[in-house]
Amino acid sequence: MVTPRRIAVIGGGPAGLMAAEVLAGAGPAVAVKVYDAMPSVGRKFLLAGKGGLNLTHSEAIEPFMGRYGERRAQLQPLIAAFGPAELRAWAEALGVETFVGSSGRVFPKDMKAAPLLRAWLQRLRHAGVQFSMRHRWLGWAEAGEGQGALKFATPAGEVLAQADAVVLALGGGSWARLGSDGAWAALLAARGVAVAALQPSNCGFDVAGWSEHFASRFAGQPFKSVAIHFTDSRGRSFSRKGEFVATATGVEGSLVYAVSSLLRDEIAAKGSASFMLDLLPDKSPEQVLAEVRHPRGSRSLSSHLKSRLHLDGIKAAMLHELLGKEDMADPVKLAAGIKALTVRVMAARPMDEAISSAGGVMFEAMDAQLRLTAPAAAQPVFCAGEMLDWEAPTGGYLLTACFASGRAAGLGVLNHLGL
Numbered sequence: 001m002v003t004p005r006r007i008a009v010i011g012g013g014p015a016g017l018m019a020a021e022v023l024a025g026a027g028p029a030v031a032v033k034v035y036d037a038m039p040s041v042g043r044k045f046l047l048a049g050k051g052g053l054n055l056t057h058s059e060a061i062e063p064f065m066g067r068y069g070e071r072r073a074q075l076q077p078l079i080a081a082f083g084p085a086e087l088r089a090w091a092e093a094l095g096v097e098t099f100v101g102s103s104g105r106v107f108p109k110d111m112k113a114a115p116l117l118r119a120w121l122q123r124l125r126h127a128g129v130q131f132s133m134r135h136r137w138l139g140w141a142e143a144g145e146g147q148g149a150l151k152f153a154t155p156a157g158e159v160l161a162q163a164d165a166v167v168l169a170l171g172g173g174s175w176a177r178l179g180s181d182g183a184w185a186a187l188l189a190a191r192g193v194a195v196a197a198l199q200p201s202n203c204g205f206d207v208a209g210w211s212e213h214f215a216s217r218f219a220g221q222p223f224k225s226v227a228i229h230f231t232d233s234r235g236r237s238f239s240r241k242g243e244f245v246a247t248a249t250g251v252e253g254s255l256v257y258a259v260s261s262l263l264r265d266e267i268a269a270k271g272s273a274s275f276m277l278d279l280l281p282d283k284s285p286e287q288v289l290a291e292v293r294h295p296r297g298s299r300s301l302s303s304h305l306k307s308r309l310h311l312d313g314i315k316a317a318m319l320h321e322l323l324g325k326e327d328m329a330d331p332v333k334l335a336a337g338i339k340a341l342t343v344r345v346m347a348a349r350p351m352d353e354a355i356s357s358a359g360g361v362m363f364e365a366m367d368a369q370l371r372l373t374a375p376a377a378a379q380p381v382f383c384a385g386e387m388l389d390w391e392a393p394t395g396g397y398l399l400t401a402c403f404a405s406g407r408a409a410g411l412g413v414l415n416h417l418g419l
Helices: 015-026 043-048 061-066 067-082 084-093 114-126 185-187 210-217 254-271 285-293 300-308 313-323 325-329 331-339 397-415
Strands: 006-008 030-035 099-100 107-108 130-132 135-142 150-154 156-163 165-168 193-202 206-207 222-231 237-246 250-252 272-278 341-348 358-361 381-383
Touching: 006 015, 015 030, 015 114, 015 165, 015 397, 030 285, 043 114, 061 067, 067 397, 084 099, 084 107, 084 397, 135 185, 165 331, 165 397, 185 193, 193 254, 210 313, 222 254, 222 313, 237 254, 250 254, 250 341, 254 272, 254 341, 285 300, 285 331, 300 313, 313 331, 313 341, 325 331, 331 341, 381 397
Parallel strands: 006 030, 006 165, 030 130, 165 381
Antiparallel strands: 099 107, 135 150, 150 156, 193 358, 206 250, 206 341, 222 237, 222 272, 237 250, 272 341
8 A cells, every 4th residue: 555645735725725625636645734823724715705705806817917017927827727717617616606796806606705615625624635723833843853844833832743745825924813924934034945025015005194183084084986196216107096095194995005016115115105196087187177267256165176076075185185275275286186196105004904915935936836946845845825925916816826826836746746
């Protein structure tokens, strides 16, 4: 009887579970065990599903791949093999029907993550995958304590585990309370693995400073039907209509998240970043100027802007906050401000407030099958998911790449072991 090859998958998020599923497909030739630091797997996945699980996106593959920016080339073959269509078919094979929302995003029909996760775990267990919870990975044992073994902290103390191959799917650096704390970065860097520093992604920003009046009255209120335009010092541009929210210290929300990588990098390079906010993207500059110049008689400026341009509430407050009295009194400058209000941001919000993180194990440190090329350990080590050095906006792109890279890592292990 052939002894099965022991495969350790460390991390029970979408990437790790997908790697485990692929590995379990080899049948009795492998013994797959998933280790996770938390009491149960998929905690961030479940949180992502609270507002409706956005699995992937239905847009054409060209713009879809463009969402991955500078790592498009590395992710292209992974997503070509397991992209939006394959992900939807996979979910439906679990009994979870999906649909395309009005924004093009893809959701389970019931909008929930828990039923999908339950069905998935049932299938994994039926395939023979074992789970060891509350096992926090500490790296590899040194000489004299089972050299080369995987080392875990557990409620019962440190334990060692032997493996013939390892898949690391430890997540990024955001949402530490759900297990993604980025502690693995130092462990891998100490063994010569090239790791780009973890940074917040899909995050909010602090502005140069709201007045106390604005912060107290408008924190938590949304800017609806606005547009952000931004070009960084490297010539990279962003221009999109959408929504975001004012916070006590700055801005956050979907439209801000979409431009967050450019803003973050510009702040790192220049100390701050300024984007242009168009409060009325459906009106031309000429239309806005004409309405601002329209005689207002005895009406106040606020009443005039509300009557002629439907500008009131947080949009009107933003004008007063950032233009000042002199510019508000000048029709040309006021109209220009309505169409291109300069918002200066000074810092990204802390990592643990971010939806995701950038940075991680560099693709240059791995081969095409996501195996680390540096001799980090005695056994072959593959990496997958958000711990790799890529980032993407919200909208299903994050989960798609996690699933695709998990699958690729699993296949890489099987190929390496000749299974």
